[in-house]
Amino acid sequence: MSSKSSNSFQALRLEVPLAKPIGLDEASRLLVEKAKKEGIVLEYDRLALQGVQCGFGLLGLCCRNCYMGPCRIDPFGEGPSAGVCGATADTIVARNLLREEVGGTASHTEHAYEVAHVLKGVGLGLLKGYSVTDVEKLYALAEKLGVETKGKDVREVALEVAEKALEDFSRTEKEPLNWIKIKTPKTVYETWEKLGLLVSNVYAEIANAMHRSTMGNDADPTNLLLACLRQGIADGCGGLHIATDLQDVLFGVPRPREALVSLGTLKADHVNIAVHGHNPVLSMKIAEWAMKLNDEAKKVGAAGINVVGICCTGNEVLERLGIPGAAHNSQAELAIVTGALDAMVVDIQCIFPSLSQIASCYHTKLITTVPFVKIPGAQHIEFDPERADEVAEKIVREAIEAYKKRDPEKVFIPNVVQRAIVGFSVEAIVELLKKIDPDDPLKPLIDVIAEGKIKGAVGIVGCPSPKLRDQRITERLAKSLLAKDVLIVATGCTAYILAQEGLMTPEATMKHAGPGLREVLSLLGKFAGLDGPLPPVWHMGSCVDNSRIADLISALAERLGVHPSKLPVAGSAPEFITEKAVSIGTYFLALGITVHVAPAPRIFGSPYVAYVLTEKLKDITGGRLIVEYDPERAAERLYEAILEKRRELGLA
Ligand code: NFS
Ligand code: SF4
16 A cells, blocks of 8 residues: 555556456346347446446545535546545545445435334334234343333333334434444444444434535544444444344244245246335235235136245345245346246335336336335335235235236246255354254354364355356355355345355255365254255345344354454455445444455545555454455455454464
8 A cells, every 4th residue: 555546556457357257147148138139228238338437436536525526536646636625535535435325324224214113003003014923032122122021012012112223213312322232242332432433323323424524524534434434333233233123023033944046936827026125014015915815816817926036125035934036136127027027016225227117128017115216117006004905915916917918928937946045043043053052052153163163254245246247256255265164144135146056055065165164064954953964155134134144243252252353254245236235344344344345445546545444444443344356366365364363363
């Protein structure tokens, strides 16, 4: 990190993918071909049409925060070194990073807020369509939150727990978030307290970040980076954790089950409905009504109704109901290209506007449901938890209607289906480990890590990137790590990629896991009552369920009495695309975790910001950012990080 230009050159080089394209997965490839024949434009085509993307943007060096600009800083030191207001590269990059996180944090926290309102409605007895499914989880949360349960019925407890969550969106005092208090290991809490990172109101945090990054406010890159950490903590505690916890209360804690994934889970003889987006408050209802109206589908000549999942809401119904996971984000367009999808029902986040244009080439109905997520050309049927059953029934009936217009000539469903074991909640993992040691369930896991049979664990999370997908970065990274006896947990669209690759099966353990990892997973398989080993990649849910990964890390750290940064674990978002991934990544950096990402985040226009995140941060929170495009090299670097932690712990 010697001079500004060497950094910028490095980033520019990083933007050129280093690995050779392998090609897309079989199902995607076949449907991309079909789209080409039919003249359908896909994300890959639109990416190509963008040409070379803006170097200033890639480096984080453009600012549009006021009308004296837009301003750009010359990364090579030959043109302007400050914006009109005098903002330097360091200031502009740090401000831009903070604003990216705001996008992510706003998404996750508003999602959590919505779910908290549904739980509140249940508590008040106002919502007929929902109830507390997991009383045990509710009571466990109540206890942690200091909610008295004696002499109260389930509804009263639900109401108070919901109100504890809503407090985190409205608190005016300087008290930390309730979900910081109940989720953060003591060692981390102390670090955050010292650094002034104890957020007390997530919405105020978002507002402050927008305020301080406008023209003429915070220009200090260090101060802005602390705000970035705060934003990550607001996202993690006030978004991810609240969403997962309350969704578990409403819909149940996931337990391991076998399910099917890939685009081949669409059925030519069924009414096919895809749920796409993030909020299970909608998708669980659609699944319920699809079952109720199954016979209606038979009346129009279909064999029944087949609900499949796309993106994170797909993960929500996959992990709880075993609904097939058809498509990750980069396959959502392709699900329509099959010509077999009768309705795609969407709620919030990661829903490409292109879906409407593509749907218009087929009989597929694209149905938007959220007042602030409308798409030209889509049919809007507003969802409201108070009328959940009525709306869900209407949507499913729309799909049945659409089926009548399906053109069999246009139907092509790739014959690609993969089995996957899903549903690895922390609760389920602990229950399994209790069969080995009922009194100290984490001990067997700690023992095999200490013995070196498992070297460590990496959470591979995030999105598929059209920029990197044909290099199969995610699959290659996972396989390289498994061979090194590193256990993998996965969430989000990455979980689809790894499931489709067959890595969530017992066979994958025999094929890809190193000898130590294989031995441990075989033993665990026996305790789980399986015929073979546990899979080597554990599906832990949607992107908000990255909270489950944080919970597992925190439980291990607390059991060992060490800071999470001491554990031989790491995270990776090898193909991230969204602002949400940036805020989640920052939460894990704040927790003290080493985080690998590709493509390069837009920080390399500031040598200072790049230096802090990739080097200095490890002395502050214990976290460290690694940027690496090549999956095998990324695996090597993550493995090195794990070995370093092991050495520090005195393990071989
Ligand atoms: Ni996560 Fe889930 Fe997928 Fe990426 Fe989007 S759906 S919230 S952001 S693209 S993994
Ligand atoms: Fe340019 Fe400063 Fe305005 Fe940004 S805030 S656009 S750097 S003048």
